[in-house]
Amino acid sequence: MTSSRLPNHISQQFDNELEDIRSKVLAMGGLIEQHLAKVLAYFSKGEVEGVEYVSVSDYLVNALEVEIDNDCTDILARRQPAAGDLRLVLAVSKTITDLERMGDEAEKIARLILHEDDILVTGSYYHGAAALGKHVASMVRSALDSFARMDSEAAFKVAFEDRAIDTETAAIMRQLMTYMMEDPRTISPCLDTILAVRALERIGDHANNIAENVIYLVEGKNVRHVSLEQVQAEIGSSESSGN
Amino acid sequence: MTSSRLPNHISQQFDNELEDIRSKVLAMGGLIEQHLAKVLAYFSKGEVEGVEYVSVSDYLVNALEVEIDNDCTDILARRQPAAGDLRLVLAVSKTITDLERMGDEAEKIARLILHEDDILVTGSYYHGAAALGKHVASMVRSALDSFARMDSEAAFKVAFEDRAIDTETAAIMRQLMTYMMEDPRTISPCLDTILAVRALERIGDHANNIAENVIYLVEGKNVRHVSLEQVQAEIGSSESSGN
Numbered sequence: 008m009t010s011s012r013l014p015n016h017i018s019q020q021f022d023n024e025l026e027d028i029r030s031k032v033l034a035m036g037g038l039i040e041q042h043l044a045k046v047l048a049y050f051s052k053g054e055v056e057g058v059e060y061v062s063v064s065d066y067l068v069n070a071l072e073v074e075i076d077n078d079c080t081d082i083l084a085r086r087q088p089a090a091g092d093l094r095l096v097l098a099v100s101k102t103i104t105d106l107e108r109m110g111d112e113a114e115k116i117a118r119l120i121l122h123e124d125d126i127l128v129t130g131s132y133y134h135g136a137a138a139l140g141k142h143v144a145s146m147v148r149s150a151l152d153s154f155a156r157m158d159s160e161a162a163f164k165v166a167f168e169d170r171a172i173d174t175e176t177a178a179i180m181r182q183l184m185t186y187m188m189e190d191p192r193t194i195s196p197c198l199d200t201i202l203a204v205r206a207l208e209r210i211g212d213h214a215n216n217i218a219e220n221v222i223y224l225v226e227g228k229n230v231r232h233v234s235l236e237q238v239q240a241e242i243g244s245s246e247s248s249g250n
Numbered sequence: 251m252t253s254s255r256l257p258n259h260i261s262q263q264f265d266n267e268l269e270d271i272r273s274k275v276l277a278m279g280g281l282i283e284q285h286l287a288k289v290l291a292y293f294s295k296g297e298v299e300g301v302e303y304v305s306v307s308d309y310l311v312n313a314l315e316v317e318i319d320n321d322c323t324d325i326l327a328r329r330q331p332a333a334g335d336l337r338l339v340l341a342v343s344k345t346i347t348d349l350e351r352m353g354d355e356a357e358k359i360a361r362l363i364l365h366e367d368d369i370l371v372t373g374s375y376y377h378g379a380a381a382l383g384k385h386v387a388s389m390v391r392s393a394l395d396s397f398a399r400m401d402s403e404a405a406f407k408v409a410f411e412d413r414a415i416d417t418e419t420a421a422i423m424r425q426l427m428t429y430m431m432e433d434p435r436t437i438s439p440c441l442d443t444i445l446a447v448r449a450l451e452r453i454g455d456h457a458n459n460i461a462e463n464v465i466y467l468v469e470g471k472n473v474r475h476v477s478l479e480q481v482q483a484e485i486g487s488s489e490s491s492g493n
Contacts, residue, residue, distance in 0.1 A: 083326065087330040194431055198444070
């Protein structure tokens, strides 16, 4: 199902190269999902082993980014792809930048957790971060799925979800601020949590960027700085007029 | 001096196109510097007019990014550049992503300032943010200069400066936390300032990314995930063995 959506080339070898890059991007995405799950296990279950692992393992993500980036440059230089293939390679090149930065944010969260003085902090304190994290992880999964299936419909859903994340973040921030005002001894751990929540929000932003790249790739439309409703309406009307 | 560093092509038209993209990137960089200066004028002089302007003007940055991005795709498709030219176009494509995100961060700072309840906040409170802002602005300027002159030496300096920024940010965070603990009424404005300081730090990170792109472009070395000392040593030794 998946490979049928990729363009077919006279050169089987070129097809293989593109498919190879695509799998590597998905492998990189899988690694990010693992790292994210490990830091989130702290918020929901208090597990700290995974957090320690993530705090020192971002180099794995970075190594994959450099490898895929070199593959892209290599394909551009040797194959000089046109139209859809060119868009694919450029979208991959942008996607891996976003994945790499998601990895940085996961690492930051891990370090914030390890830095934390959690003696004063109770379990209920993390409810907000755990719920947001679950939401962001599902958004990352959807963004990667939309990339794997080159499914612009799914990508649109991710972009809409990003707005819900922003509202959720604002609510958590208000709650944590209340804790800080009630008990100044919680200021330091609350601040670490606020920075972790912000990092989760940015992971959501990067998932959104990936989804926008998929829309650009499939629909040939740059949706980064226009309203989603506008783009959906345009695509809808051009499709119905084409029928 | 500048244009002499760009590759010469048989096609004068192609040279013009590359020069055109390069000027647009510098124009975009200039716009970011303006926006940054306007938000920083709040921290140093309490000026709020510029902040209001920046909070609604990020679309100008976004428009330039889309335009330059389209130019890059167009050049890749039509000219199918090789070697140095290909690296230039790819470096531009990455550089404008960083510039666009710097613009986002400047907009966020503007919104945080406008959101602030500053009745309880005295001037001395912003000293740290003002000093950090000055430092980050000079780093942005250096990164853009290194891009304009394709000067990898200057780019290395930017990358080293990024470390100083991280230390400075940590110190400001500690200071603001002390304020919050002493007077819980300052929690809300302190938190806004902390988020603004973090946004400044990220602008520094993006300046660093731009500098790394210049190093990649000039030296052909990807320095993103290795130690700077290592790369400098390698370049130094290969240059002296070449003499």
